Amino acid sequence: MPRSRPRSGPTMHDVAAAAGVSQATVSLVLNSASGSRFSAETRQRVQDAVEQLGYRTNAHAKTLRDGVSGIIGFLGDAVATTPFAGKIIEGAQERAWEDGLLLLTMNTGGDKALERASLDSMLSYKVAGVVYAAMYHRRLDVPDALHGVPSVVLNSQDRDHKLPSVAPDEELGGYTATRHLLDAGHRRVAMINIESLESELPAAVGRFNGYTRALTEAGLPVKPSLVRFGTGNELDGFNHAMDLLTAEHPPTAIFCANDRTAWGAYQAASELRLTVPGDVSIVGFDNQETLAPHLRPGLTTLELPFIEMGRRAVELLLQDAEPSAQVELMTCPLIERNSVTHPKEKP
Structure with a gap:
C-alpha cells in the first residue's frame, strides 16, 4: 500500500477558506499588490487566518514568478x-x-x-x-x-x-571633535592621525580637514609641530603622544583620529605622570565599545553610525x-x- 505524501503545511487555499475569501484575495493581500483595494476588515481576516494556521509563503514560487x-x-x-x-x-x-x-x-x-x-x-x-x-x-x-x-x-x-x-561624514566628525576641545577652552590642540594624507584614505583626510577647519574658524593656525601621522594603532598613539607631551610647548588637548590611538595617548600621559583630563584632554574617534567606555576616565569620542x-x-x-x-x-x-x-x- 503506497504511503500518502505528507503535507508540507497549510496552503493559500486553506487560508482563503479560513478567512472566507477567494485565493486571489489572499494572494493580493499577502503581496501588498498595488491597485488592490480591500477593506481593513478583509485584510485583518486574512492576517488572522495566516497567523492561526501558521501559513508561510512559498519563497521559491515567488522567485520564479517575480524573478x-x-x-x-x-x-x-x-x-x-x-x-x-x-x-x-x-x-x-x-x-x-x-x-x-x-x-x-x-x-x-x-x-x-x-x-x-x-x-x-x-x-x-x-x-x-x-x-x-x-x-x-x-x-x-x-x-x-x-x-x-x-x-x-x-x-x-x-x-x-x-x-x-x-x-x-569624516570631515564633520573631525570638525566636531576639534570644536569640542576648542569650546572647552583649549588653544593648543594637537592631532594624531591614523594615516598620511598621501594615502588618500577618506577617514584620514576627512578627519584632518575637519580639524583644520575648526582651528581656522577659531582664528588659530594649523601648526605642523602639533600634528602627527601614525597608522591607527596603540603603539603609534603612545609614541606620538610622548613626543607631543614632552615638547617645549606641549598641547593641552589631543584629538586622536581613532580610539586605539587614544588608548596609546592615555598610556603616554600615565607614563609622564599626567592626568586625563586634568593635564591633557583627549578625544577619540570610533566609539569602539570594547575600548572607549572602559578607559579610565571614559573616552569622549565620535561614534561611527x-x-x-x-x-x-x-x-x-x-x-x-x-x-x-x-x-x-x-x-x-x-x-x-x-x-x-x-x-x-x-x-
Whole structure:
C-alpha cells in the first residue's frame, strides 16, 4: 500500500477558506499588490487566518514568478568578524526585515577568489539587491558582477563612481571633535592621525580637514609641530603622544583620529605622570565599545553610525531608483564621557 505524501503545511487555499475569501484575495493581500483595494476588515481576516494556521509563503514560487527572491545580499570583507562593525549587519538586517526580506550575509576576509565565489552564489539566489560593505572607509573597486543587480556600497565609496555609497561624514566628525576641545577652552590642540594624507584614505583626510577647519574658524593656525601621522594603532598613539607631551610647548588637548590611538595617548600621559583630563584632554574617534567606555576616565569620542548606515543602504536598495554615483555621508555623533575638561591655565 503506497504511503500518502505528507503535507508540507497549510496552503493559500486553506487560508482563503479560513478567512472566507477567494485565493486571489489572499494572494493580493499577502503581496501588498498595488491597485488592490480591500477593506481593513478583509485584510485583518486574512492576517488572522495566516497567523492561526501558521501559513508561510512559498519563497521559491515567488522567485520564479517575480524573478527576484525575498532576499537581500550582504557581502563584506571583514565586517562580520569585526566586533564594533558588526552593527552594520544589525542595521541592514533590521531594515530588511521591516519589509519582510531576509539578509543573506557572506564574509570574504578580503579574499578576492572567495568574494567572486560568494557573489556568484548570492546572485544564483536571485537576490533583490546587494549591499557591498567594507570594514573601513576607503575608495574601492566594485566587482563587475554588481553592475547587473541593484547594489549599494556601504562604509566605503565606489572608485569608478557608478554605484551609490553610504559612508561616515569624516570631515564633520573631525570638525566636531576639534570644536569640542576648542569650546572647552583649549588653544593648543594637537592631532594624531591614523594615516598620511598621501594615502588618500577618506577617514584620514576627512578627519584632518575637519580639524583644520575648526582651528581656522577659531582664528588659530594649523601648526605642523602639533600634528602627527601614525597608522591607527596603540603603539603609534603612545609614541606620538610622548613626543607631543614632552615638547617645549606641549598641547593641552589631543584629538586622536581613532580610539586605539587614544588608548596609546592615555598610556603616554600615565607614563609622564599626567592626568586625563586634568593635564591633557583627549578625544577619540570610533566609539569602539570594547575600548572607549572602559578607559579610565571614559573616552569622549565620535561614534561611527554603523546601524544607521546599514539601514540606509538597504533603504536605497528598496527605493528601486536608477543607479547613481551619489555618496551619502552620515553624521558621526559625539559621545561625551570624562576625558575632556578646560585647560589648567591659559596657553
